[in-house]
Amino acid sequence: MTSLRTIIAAFLCAIALGLASAGLYGLPAFGHYPGPYGDIINRQGPAERHATNMVTLVNFDYRGFDTLGEEFILFAAVIGAVVLLREHRGEEASARPDQADEAPIPERSEAVAFGCRLALGITALFGIYVVLHAQLTPGGGFQGGAIVGSATALLYLGLGYPAWRGMMRSRVLDTAEAAGALAFIGAGLAAIGAGAPFLTNLLPLGTTGSIVSAGVIPLLNIAVGIAVAAGFGTLFLEYLEETREPESGGEQ
Amino acid sequence: MTPLQIGLFLLAALSGGAVVLTREPRRQAVAMGFNGLVLALLFMVLQAPDVAYSEIAINSVILPVLFLVALAAARINNRRREIDRP
Numbered sequence: 001m002t003s004l005r006t007i008i009a010a011f012l013c014a015i016a017l018g019l020a021s022a023g024l025y026g027l028p029a030f031g032h033y034p035g036p037y038g039d040i041i042n043r044q045g046p047a048e049r050h051a052t053n054m055v056t057l058v059n060f061d062y063r064g065f066d067t068l069g070e071e072f073i074l075f076a077a078v079i080g081a082v083v084l085l086r087e088h089r090g091e092e093a094s095a096r097p098d099q100a101d102e103a104p105i106p107e108r109s110e111a112v113a114f115g116c117r118l119a120l121g122i123t124a125l126f127g128i129y130v131v132l133h134a135q136l137t138p139g140g141g142f143q144g145g146a147i148v149g150s151a152t153a154l155l156y157l158g159l160g161y162p163a164w165r166g167m168m169r170s171r172v173l174d175t176a177e178a179a180g181a182l183a184f185i186g187a188g189l190a191a192i193g194a195g196a197p198f199l200t201n202l203l204p205l206g207t208t209g210s211i212v213s214a215g216v217i218p219l220l221n222i223a224v225g226i227a228v229a230a231g232f233g234t235l236f237l238e239y240l241e242e243t244r245e246p247e248s249g250g251e252q
Numbered sequence: 253m254t255p256l257q258i259g260l261f262l263l264a265a266l267s268g269g270a271v272v273l274t275r276e277p278r279r280q281a282v283a284m285g286f287n288g289l290v291l292a293l294l295f296m297v298l299q300a301p302d303v304a305y306s307e308i309a310i311n312s313v314i315l316p317v318l319f320l321v322a323l324a325a326a327r328i329n330n331r332r333r334e335i336d337r338p
Contacts (some may be wrong), residue, residue, distance in 0.1 A: 030253065030298075130305065139305045146306060146314065153317045239321040242321070242328075
């Protein structure tokens, strides 16, 4: 027996599928980009700014102001999560794991610990590489920062909670996140101080293909990388703190 | 469209459907991680490596971990409330 709900759902799905198919059919063929903007960027970008990754070039130079907004979306989201969780919990930290049922917490297997320790260094190093080569190869501050942030999850899986907690200092992470965000604004204001519009790329451009080329772009990416990595570290920390047993008298 | 692209599009639809059809939240988090991995590969094949990096780090690692931790915290909170209520 088909209910009215199923019929309506099927009807709406059919409409959505039809619209999506029509939209996909009207797309230009893969690799046949019709607009002028991409071609102009590809022609002007390397000559004007000595960068080879056009995505980063647009994000951190031509449309750098937009990226400032995006950067602060994550910043605000992390602060929101921290404020909500800490309001409930207080600022106290606890290392004792709490449990949902009486079953003992299983030991983490040696294979998992070994695999995570092995992957940890490589992941973190790759994240730093992606941040530092923002203007040269695919990736940039956000991507590299997120990769470094995911390496901190491996740290927790590989070394266990107490060791992870010892390394993730809340105050250091908060400071790093704020400092990264501040550095982005600082770079923008420095351009105003020099008499140019906000976030103008005034630094020497260097040799195309070098790690210190493209002026202010690498600095902005390092700032974003630090802020994003610290932001995700803070999120893990605040979420995992929710699974700890509160210290006696810690909770009101 | 190359066979690789078609295959990945189908896999993306399959793994996305699997996320919706999985009803157990913990399994759903893992299914979402797999869906993120497929999407990252698809972006890579469509020559958008910048997006692929973000996709794989956020959707395959950070989001599932946060979901699993949040589910654990919710269960622990439920238990605490049951203990507090005599």
